[in-house]
Amino acid sequence: GESVGLHLPTLSVQEGDNSIINCAYSNSASDYFIWYKQESGKGPQFIIDIRSNMDKRQGQRVTVLLNKTVKHLSLQIAATQPGDSAVYFCAENDEGADGLTFGKGTHLIIQP
Amino acid sequence: AAGVIQSPRHLIKEKRETATLKCYPIPRHDTVYWYQQGPGQDPQFLISFYEKMQSDKGSIPDRFSAQQFSDYHSELNMSSLELGDSALYFCASSSDTQRETQYFGPGTRLLVL
Numbered sequence: 001g002e003s004v005g006l007h008l009p010t011l012s013v014q015e016g017d018n019s020i021i022n023c024a025y026s027n028s029a030s031d032y033f034i035w036y037k038q039e040s041g042k043g044p045q046f047i048i049d050i051r052s053n054m055d056k057r058q059g060q061r062v063t064v065l066l067n068k069t070v071k072h073l074s075l076q077i078a079a080t081q082p083g084d085s086a087v088y089f090c091a092e093n094d095e096g097a098d099g100l101t102f103g104k105g106t107h108l109i110i111q112p
Numbered sequence: 113a114a115g116v117i118q119s120p121r122h123l124i125k126e127k128r129e130t131a132t133l134k135c136y137p138i139p140r141h142d143t144v145y146w147y148q149q150g151p152g153q154d155p156q157f158l159i160s161f162y163e164k165m166q167s168d169k170g171s172i173p174d175r176f177s178a179q180q181f182s183d184y185h186s187e188l189n190m191s192s193l194e195l196g197d198s199a200l201y202f203c204a205s206s207s208d209t210q211r212e213t214q215y216f217g218p219g220t221r222l223l224v225l
Binding site: 005014032041042043044045049071089093099101104 | 155168170214
């Protein structure tokens, strides 16, 4: 079946650098995408979302880019901090469906 | 701000026992979703409810059932538990005006022995 997946399972970056986490999706019917941050033992925390009629959306220190042509989603985190260490999931929603389809998660490690 | 509340946070059961997980959505949220997350896995959608009616169904086993009550809280009932049911169970909620944006609770960690 169609699913959302991530390119890299682990990403290690230096504190203060920018991080880019990538996500590929295959369901062309997806019209809404979300990035979640999940810390160990906690529930997924909403970071930022984007609809399919947009290609970029910015939040506080985060930017999501959507390339519908190649079905690619990315999360950019500026000036990463130790508190950014977590597993990051992209998720997509197919119009008409309730459940989110999650990717496999990228573990972001911040090095001092 | 108030968040999704789940109880219990931890639960240990024996094989073939039953378990009931509870979820209290964010105030004024009318849609509730249940997800299962195995160790090192991504969350898998189980089932959702809108205005006390089942709205969508994912990969929920027949041994599991759920419902949403008049106060919008939801319960996930799990019977004939198997070792493979050990996982984190998350509830999420969303509002009618922004239904796609799901906010997750802290989860219930279920261990089946």
